[in-house]
Amino acid sequence: MSASHLATPAYWASWADALPVLHCQAPQVTTTILHLFEQFATAPPHIQAAHAARQTIFEHGWEPPSWQQLTVQQPPPARAQIFAGPTQPGWQQHAAAPINIAAREGIHSSLDPGRWSHEGTNFIRLLAQSEAREAPALLQRSVMAALISRWSAMFSHAAMQSFAPSLLDQNLSTACPPTAMLMATHHPSANSTRKPRHQPPGNSRLPPS
DSSP states (O other), rough: OHHHHHHHHHHHHHHHHHHHHHHHHHHHHHHHHHHHHHHHSSSSSHHHHHHHHHHHHHHHHHOOOHHHHTTTTOOOOTTTTOOSSSOOSSHHHHHHHHHHHHHHHHHTTTTTTGGGHHHHHHHHHHHHHHTTTOOGGGGGGHHHHHHHHHHHHHHHHHHHHHHGGGGGOOOOOGGGGGHHHHHHHSSSSSHHHOOOOOOOOOOOOOOOO
């Protein structure tokens, strides 16, 4: 995940975390700030930037509390199915969650070569075409097709390996079938529940010789 994508929720969260503290220590200043948010079109640039950050988060599928609500509302506790690893107090993880989900969906689409962009498929084709020139003329088309198939699978596998660990904090019962399959395959507990390939032979029912 690029830091530039998380800069917007981090900026909004800095305002959200600061407002209740400022409201307790300088309520008159908070009143002025809230008034500026109501007239954000003519407000200073930093107020407009905070308003734009909130709008961006909203467009990604999560509606943050209003600026007035933030003066008295504390962030809810982080949920394990949304946040992997240690969590921190404050609003940033909640604000970044919809952007992280959008990024996961983008990676998920890259697992299927049929959904790659034109630039991606063209890159693979040109690379295979260049490599196939070293083969005899009669075999170049076959070599090119084989390389495209092989490299597409390799890139898809690499994307899958990067995508699967990000799913370990999600609920398997609510995941879509492809996602659930990835989670079941790559989850650390998968190996503990998987049956051994070769089962030991049971007791024979044949009479002793």
